[in-house]
Amino acid sequence: MLDTRIFDNITDGEIDKMKNCFKAVNRKYIEGETINNIENGSLGIVVSGVVEIIRFDFDGNRTILERINENGIFGRLFFSQIDEGDVEIICLTDCEIMFIDYDHLTKQCHNACSHHSTLIRNMLSIVSEKSIKLSNRVEILSQRTLRKKLITYFNMISKETGKKNIVVPFSLSNLSDYLCVDRSAMLREMKKMREEGLIDSHAKKVTILYDQTMF
Amino acid sequence: MLDTRIFDNITDGEIDKMKNCFKAVNRKYIEGETINNIENGSLGIVVSGVVEIIRFDFDGNRTILERINENGIFGRLFFSQIDEGDVEIICLTDCEIMFIDYDHLTKQCHNACSHHSTLIRNMLSIVSEKSIKLSNRVEILSQRTLRKKLITYFNMISKETGKKNIVVPFSLSNLSDYLCVDRSAMLREMKKMREEGLIDSHAKKVTILYDQTMF
DNA sequence: TAAAAATAGTTGCATTTGCAACTGACATGA
């Protein structure tokens, strides 16, 4: 519970004091559960587990806006200024989430928590990482064709692991929700890529055969 | 020069000390100039002016990955893990950019700058804002159709200003690079929307006539 | 272990979008 990045370099005793200071609340969720009632100024930190931010729009399209792993953050602030359909936060696994009050976190602390500045430093690191992930997401979605979305996505996974042999961490059905394309169109494109010798693939296992320096 | 958000609540005397501490360098650029040679660990802060992060891919497509206004930040960290074409940083207006060393900013300061923690707090605010902007960008690009991309974009601008009468801050040609769609297809769609009475528009001036609660 | 649900895969057809190649309006600078 204490082993979350936001409390790096802060002692256990201090942590308790601080959690009290900015009204931190830990809650547990089970796999498949939806996280509701997030207040506007509230920030969720994934202590353990994986959550997804999903949008269902009026045409019945499902979009995976974000997948958030351990130490990731989410909050009203970060999604949908616009009431574009429903946004749901769903636990992919059993999860523990810490909710904190964002204003208390960022403002000067009257109780003079001595480690408050360490906490903010940790928070900066977490938010920076989120920015990088979102930039990568923009990189993928900004690709003009389905094929280039796939290639950009495969390249990212491959870069992370250093292997040309990748396992997509989504079901292919969910991958299409992540790339914001039609599932059958995506599978058709993967088939074409297989036929052209660009990749090898069976279900979620994809081997990159194309020259990655070209993309 | 000192009137930038990263130095909020820090006195002028302190600022000089700190700038030295994390190797800050200010540089000026003229309209149209390209910002080159950004080192990997370096972070650019837009002190004044507007810059755009542009990607040119191998098919000749131009994509506006981000438009960054005053107090916004950019850096290698934030774009293209992948060598997908060329990424350029272009000054839309005369600009002043402060480059700082990211590691020095985030790590504990040996010189004991007393306001270092204020600086990190300010940085957190700037990075958080960037995250929110990127989330909005994902919101737009995740839309499945050209029309919905336009509507989501129009709604965002409209929400910012509180008016149904908006002026797009891009040339329509650049707007298509921002929405990652073909220019003529975009203009065709806008024409259709005009014919269907959803919007009124002349060049960059667009009036929203559709019911915004529906989208 | 049988039934149900989720996932993977395929294909024909309609629609959307991109591409190319124009026109006309306006601005800028030599």
Next chain:
DNA sequence: TCATGTCAGTTGCAAATGCAACTATTTTTA
């Protein structure tokens, strides 16, 4: 003031993608 360039707007045609409706395979659950 002529020329050059950028921007807005249009359209035919081709290509890419979405939609619908299937089958096959694997996984989950009762």
